[in-house]
Amino acid sequence: MKIFASQIARQRFAVICLLGAVLAGAAGFAGGVVWTRERHPILKEATFNNLSASYNEIMKEYLNGAEPKALIDGATEGMVKSLNDKYSKYLIGDNGEAYVQNYESEVVGIGIQLRQEDNAFIIDSVIKDSPAEKAGLKADDTLQAVEGTSIKGMELDKLIEQLRGEIGSKVSITVSRPEQTEPITVTMTRATIPVLTVTYEMKDDGIGYVVISRFAQKTADQFKDAIADLTKQGMKGLLLDVRSNPGGLLVPTITIADQLIPKGKTILQVVSKEEKSTQTYKSKQTVEWKLPIVVLTNRHSASAAEVLTAALKESAGATVVGETTYGKGVVQRFSQFKDLSVLSLTEAQWRTPKGNWINGKGVEPDVKVSLPDYTELTALPTGTIMKQGDYGDSVKTLQQMLKALGYDPAGAADGVYDEATKSAVIRFQKAEGIEPANGETADSTMNKLMEELQEKLKKEDYQEQKGSELLKGLIASITDSSASQSSTK
Structure with a gap:
């Protein structure tokens, strides 16, 4: 240990230490400011002061008072709107949650579909194996009350909110039935209800008809099950209907394409901002698809529906029948915040397997067929x-x-x-x-x-009729070719 030689030396050392502490503090503060500005680039913008000053003035002086969250949500909403991009959006709270639920594979409820008729809510259909079916509810039952409280004058959204809830929770509803004079009250335990985005049926001549209404989390699984069942029934050709399909999630779209498009063939190319990078998706098909495919489209087929249509047309030789599709060739990624709000932002654009941009253009059908005007x-x-x-x-x-x-x-x-x-x-x-x-x-x-x-x-439905006609011809051609090869052998 060293000992100071004099009082002056001790004072000089103290001053040096004090200056060092001040300089260290200043450096730390400056570093903190730089770090904060790098982490939050908005602070670098001169007009951010306008936002901050406006917020402070509103909170301090606005006559009717204001909620901080509402102000910040409004600012974020306005910021996204300023992009002038019809696909980018900021959805606040419950609206954001509803947006996310739109892509989920199931909801928690009792399993009924409602229609509103003359100020009454009537059960349109009851989902198979749902709590409602097990409780004996039927189509055309009219809802009267939920938990003993009349629903007269209630908005549909509010009624749906009351019927849904946490899995395992109970709800009591009262209905009236046309052939009965007394109302019926049943108590049900809420359960998960699958959201079906794929429906199908076997038509004449071995045509498997599959409708995809949108692309949600379980759409690829539902499609796979539909194809498996149709195959057991002897499907000879696939009539795939994506008319009025607004799109949805890319992952299930790619998975469906993997099943139908030859291995190694391109499904689509996703191009990032300023074309800095391109991600090419190629088919990972594991079982060869051998049946002819016809795709039905209309001008409301959009986004992921266009991805699948273009991929089938250009990489699998499918025939497209109907109308030119909507023309949404951009990709949104969405993120959900802790308060359930959602930012859905356009971050990329995509090209067809042959490198065609479709944004604002759409996918052209091979055979153009229109529907009667009343369908619009x-x-x-x-x-x-x-x-x-x-x-x-x-x-x-x-x-x-x-x-x-x-x-x-x-x-x-x-x-x-x-x-x-x-x-x-x-x-x-x-x-x-x-x-x-x-x-x-x-x-x-x-x-x-x-x-x-x-x-x-x-x-x-002239589009479906034409699609079926073309598919029958393709099936007959394959059958004749197979017969010819057999006779040659």
């Missing part, structure tokens, strides 16, 4: 009554529906609910047994109109 009509608003004297777009849609079904209002679809429109509605109501046949369009009439249009489309 929007749904009529539920929970309202349209009557003589009303006017607007909904009335115009009603007139177009009536005309398509052969109940012409005897005039142009001008959006005015006149005497001719009322008369056409009365004719339709009488023909369908809707009471009272008073010429007013309430939910019961609206729902029946939609049902009849769907039935009409089954007979006039």
Whole structure:
């Protein structure tokens, strides 16, 4: 240990130590500022001061008061909107959770599908093996109460929220049934209900018809199961319907492509910002697919539906029938925050296997086929009554529906609910047994109109008819080729 020689030496040492501490503190502070700015680049922007000052002023002086979270959420929402990108979005809280649930493979509930009709909520269908089916609920039962509280005047979203809940929890509902005078009350235990995004059926001549409504977490599994069942039934060709499919998750899309596209063939190319990198997805097929494929599209087939369509067309030789697809050739990645809010941001774009950009262009069909005009009509608003004297777009849609079904209002679809429109509605109501046949369009009439249009489309689905016709020809060609080879041997 050394000893200071004098008091002056001790003082000089103390001063040096003090200066060192100050300089170290200053360096640490400066380093902290630099680190903070590097970690939060927004702090480098001069206009960030405007945001901060505005926030402080609002919180301090705004007459009606403000919630900090609401202000910050609003700022984030506005920031994303400023991108002028229709696909990028910031969804706050429950809206973000609903966005994520849209891609999940199951929901927790009782297993019923509802329709709203004349201010009442009616069970449209009961899902097989669900708590509702086990409790004896049936289609056309009308909901009256949940947990003993009347649902009269309740919004559909609020009702769905009450029916859903945590797995294993119980819920009691009361329904009325057409053939019974007394209401029925049942208590059910909520369970996981699978969300089906794939439906299928075996058509004539060995055509396996598969519809993919969107691409969610379990879509690839559901598709695989559908193909396995159709194969057992003797499928000879696949008619794949992605009409009005809005897209969804890329992973299940790639998995389905792996099953249908020859191994090693390109499925798509994902190109990053400023084309700094390209990720090419190639098929990892394990079992060779040998059956012909026809894909049905319309102008509402978008995003992941276009990825699969283009891949099948360019890498698997599939025939595309219908209309040019929507043209969404960009990729969003979404992240969910602790408060359930979601940021969905456009971060890449994609090309078809042959390197074609489709954004704003779409995938062209090999065979163009259109559907009747009535298939583009929007749904009529539920929970309202349209009557003589009303006017607007909904009335115009009603007139177009009536005309398509052969109940012409005897005039142009001008959006005015006149005497001719009322008369056409009365004719339709009488023909369908809707009471009272008073010429007013309430939910019961609206729902029946939609049902009849769907039935009409089954007979006039020219895209499906053309797809089936082409597929039959391809199947026959393969059969003849096989027969020829056998006879040669």
